[in-house]
Amino acid sequence: MKNLKIIGLYTALAVLSILTLIPFFWMLAASFMADGKASTYPPTLIPNPFTFVQYEILFTRLRFATNFFNSLLLSVLVTGVSLVFNSMAGYAFAKYRFKGKGMIFNALLSALIIPSQVTMLPLFLLLKQFGFINTYMAIVIPGLANIFGIFLIRQYALSIPDSLIESARMDGATDFQIYRKVILPLATPILITLGIFTFMGTWNDFLWPLIVLTDDGMWTLPVALANLMGEHTKDPELMMAGSVLTILPVMLVFLVLQKYYMQGIMMGAVKE
Amino acid sequence: MARSDARSAFLFLFPALAAIGVFFFIPVLAALFMSFTDFDIYSLADFSNVRLVGFENYARLLEDPLFWKAMGNTFTFVIFSGPLSIAVSLTAALLLNNKLIKHKGMFRLSFFMPVVTTLVAVAVVWRYVYHPKFGYLNYILSFVGIPAQDWLGDTTLALPAIVLMSVWKNFGYNMIIFIAGLQNIPQYLYEAADIEGATAWDKFRNITLPMLAPTTVFITITTIIGYFQLFAEPYIMTQGGPLNSTLSIVQYMYQEGFRWWNMGYSTAIAFMLFIVIFAGTLVQLAIQKRKGAM
Numbered sequence: 001m002k003n004l005k006i007i008g009l010y011t012a013l014a015v016l017s018i019l020t021l022i023p024f025f026w027m028l029a030a031s032f033m034a035d036g037k038a039s040t041y042p043p044t045l046i047p048n049p050f051t052f053v054q055y056e057i058l059f060t061r062l063r064f065a066t067n068f069f070n071s072l073l074l075s076v077l078v079t080g081v082s083l084v085f086n087s088m089a090g091y092a093f094a095k096y097r098f099k100g101k102g103m104i105f106n107a108l109l110s111a112l113i114i115p116s117q118v119t120m121l122p123l124f125l126l127l128k129q130f131g132f133i134n135t136y137m138a139i140v141i142p143g144l145a146n147i148f149g150i151f152l153i154r155q156y157a158l159s160i161p162d163s164l165i166e167s168a169r170m171d172g173a174t175d176f177q178i179y180r181k182v183i184l185p186l187a188t189p190i191l192i193t194l195g196i197f198t199f200m201g202t203w204n205d206f207l208w209p210l211i212v213l214t215d216d217g218m219w220t221l222p223v224a225l226a227n228l229m230g231e232h233t234k235d236p237e238l239m240m241a242g243s244v245l246t247i248l249p250v251m252l253v254f255l256v257l258q259k260y261y262m263q264g265i266m267m268g269a270v271k272e
Numbered sequence: 273m274a275r276s277d278a279r280s281a282f283l284f285l286f287p288a289l290a291a292i293g294v295f296f297f298i299p300v301l302a303a304l305f306m307s308f309t310d311f312d313i314y315s316l317a318d319f320s321n322v323r324l325v326g327f328e329n330y331a332r333l334l335e336d337p338l339f340w341k342a343m344g345n346t347f348t349f350v351i352f353s354g355p356l357s358i359a360v361s362l363t364a365a366l367l368l369n370n371k372l373i374k375h376k377g378m379f380r381l382s383f384f385m386p387v388v389t390t391l392v393a394v395a396v397v398w399r400y401v402y403h404p405k406f407g408y409l410n411y412i413l414s415f416v417g418i419p420a421q422d423w424l425g426d427t428t429l430a431l432p433a434i435v436l437m438s439v440w441k442n443f444g445y446n447m448i449i450f451i452a453g454l455q456n457i458p459q460y461l462y463e464a465a466d467i468e469g470a471t472a473w474d475k476f477r478n479i480t481l482p483m484l485a486p487t488t489v490f491i492t493i494t495t496i497i498g499y500f501q502l503f504a505e506p507y508i509m510t511q512g513g514p515l516n517s518t519l520s521i522v523q524y525m526y527q528e529g530f531r532w533w534n535m536g537y538s539t540a541i542a543f544m545l546f547i548v549i550f551a552g553t554l555v556q557l558a559i560q561k562r563k564g565a566m
Binding site: 002005006009010012013016017019020021022023024026027030038039040041042043084085086088089091092093096097098099101104108111113114115117118119120121122123124125126141142144145146147150175179200203204206207211221222223225226229236239240242243246247250251254258261262265266 | 277278280281282283284285287288289291292295296297298299300302303306316364367368370372373379381382383385386388389390391392393394396397398399400401403405406407408411440444445448449452497500501503504507508522525526529530535538539542543545546549550553
């Protein structure tokens with residue numbers, strides 16, 4: 001009876017896993033196929049012949065190397081800058097007393113319900129006035145700070161004992177030195193967590209880059225892929241190679257830093 | 273002890289609050305203002321062409337069949353993919369939480385893989401999964417005798433196809449939260465039920481589900497908010513077609529605003545989205561409160 005149950009459970013899990021992973025297997029396999037080889041019935045998972053020709057096309061005839069670089073640069077830039085902005089603000093909300101703190105913090109939290117699409121048109125006009133459309137600034141500026149990031153860091157900083165801050169102050173540390181030398185090192189786990197979320201969020205973002213990056217030399221990978229889809233619908237092998245390139249970096253980041261990512265989900269889940 | 277040094281606090285807060293103020297709060301207010309104007313491509317060239325039109329954009333929206341189509345599609349999408357993805361998340365969490373199962377990490381990882389991948393890229397992949405002639409879905413369905421369908425080319429199938437893909441993409445996220453919720457249920461409740469001779473279904477209904485209620489409310493709210501913002505899936509897989517059967521609110525806003533530059537009208541659409549999300553969240557919270565009072 002128990003054995004039967006175990007077999008049933010494993011079967012269910014195995015079926016669900018296979019269904020979940022098939023699109024990835026097929027994507028990977030098709031990306032190594034020659035033109036037309038992915039359009040067969042029944043569909044196959046074995047590239048025959050095995051070829052890198054699709055990747056070659058992406059890098060030589062198309063501008064995927066540039067697009068890859070744009071995605072990487074922007075994701076790193078936004079992650080770096082926003083970690084500084086968010087950690088400073090999160091720390092201040094956790095460890096300083098000042099007038100209106102509760103009010104400001106609650107106003108920020110309530111604003112989390114406003115969908116970002118609401119801001120897109122005015123933001124576009126604003127960035128256009130500055131001449132930032134179709135530049136990296138159009139992605140970096142709206143990503144400078146974000147409410148959820150401030151919230152995460154504040155929650156974490158609350159758990160840092162005040163005595164550590166006080167003793168650093170006794171030793172003559174300035175406010176900024178305390179932030180640099182005491183708070184940031186202690187907050188490393190949450191900084192990593194938030195960093196992964198921001199990196200992946202920026203890498204995977206689509207609607208905003210689609211709006212503000214108009215030139216193929218400025219496109220990030222998702223925008224390049226979406227535009228490629230329009231012209232190369234009949235080239236699944238090429239499209240799959242493009243998808244692999246787009247997905248691979250975020251998958252790697254996730255696989256290496258899984259533990260921090262999962263903790264981040266849990267911290268977001270208990271924010272009520 | 274916390275410090276009451278307003279000057280330092282201000283210096284730490286200023287960069288982030290200034291950025292959020294200028295690039296988030298002001299645009300929200302500006303959008304509200306724009307939704308009461310006839311801001312269009314002529315205003316884009318010269319701001320003095322902007323005129324206040326009161327509630328005209330909103331009045332027009334209410335009579336715009338395409339707006340209602342987009343609303344209807346988005347609601348249908350949310351109503352189906354919300355509960356479906358939560359059900360799959362819970363099922364996967366229950367399977368993984370079973371003590372008889374080993375190698376949990378491996379299964380959890382494979383269920384989670386779609387969550388971290390780029391939406392645009394997986395939408396591209398799924399376009400071929402749904403291919404009427406060569407796609408994997410038709411191939412798998414052929415084993416149970418279901419004839420090949422043109423998933424994305426059929427007005428009645430295109431939206432369900434997008435629902436299915438979204439469930440696949442997202443269920444792993446809520447699964448993780450459910451697993452944590454399940455692990456927080458005290459074991460003695462189940463042991464007591466065992467002594468009373470309760471069946472597995474009894475235990476699920478009377479212990480697991482009620483104990484998971486707070487988790488479920490949280491998951492429902494966040495999932496629904498996310499699903500109302502549907503955009504990339506139809507943009508990549510169907511471009512809103514066939515015959516606007518997958519046109520979403522956000523895509524309609526995008527088209528009106530950034531393709532036709534009807535920016536006043538487009539901001540009104542964006543605010544309708546906001547109102548819907550806001551109302552949906554209030555309803556969820558009210559349900560939770562009433563349940564809590566009982």
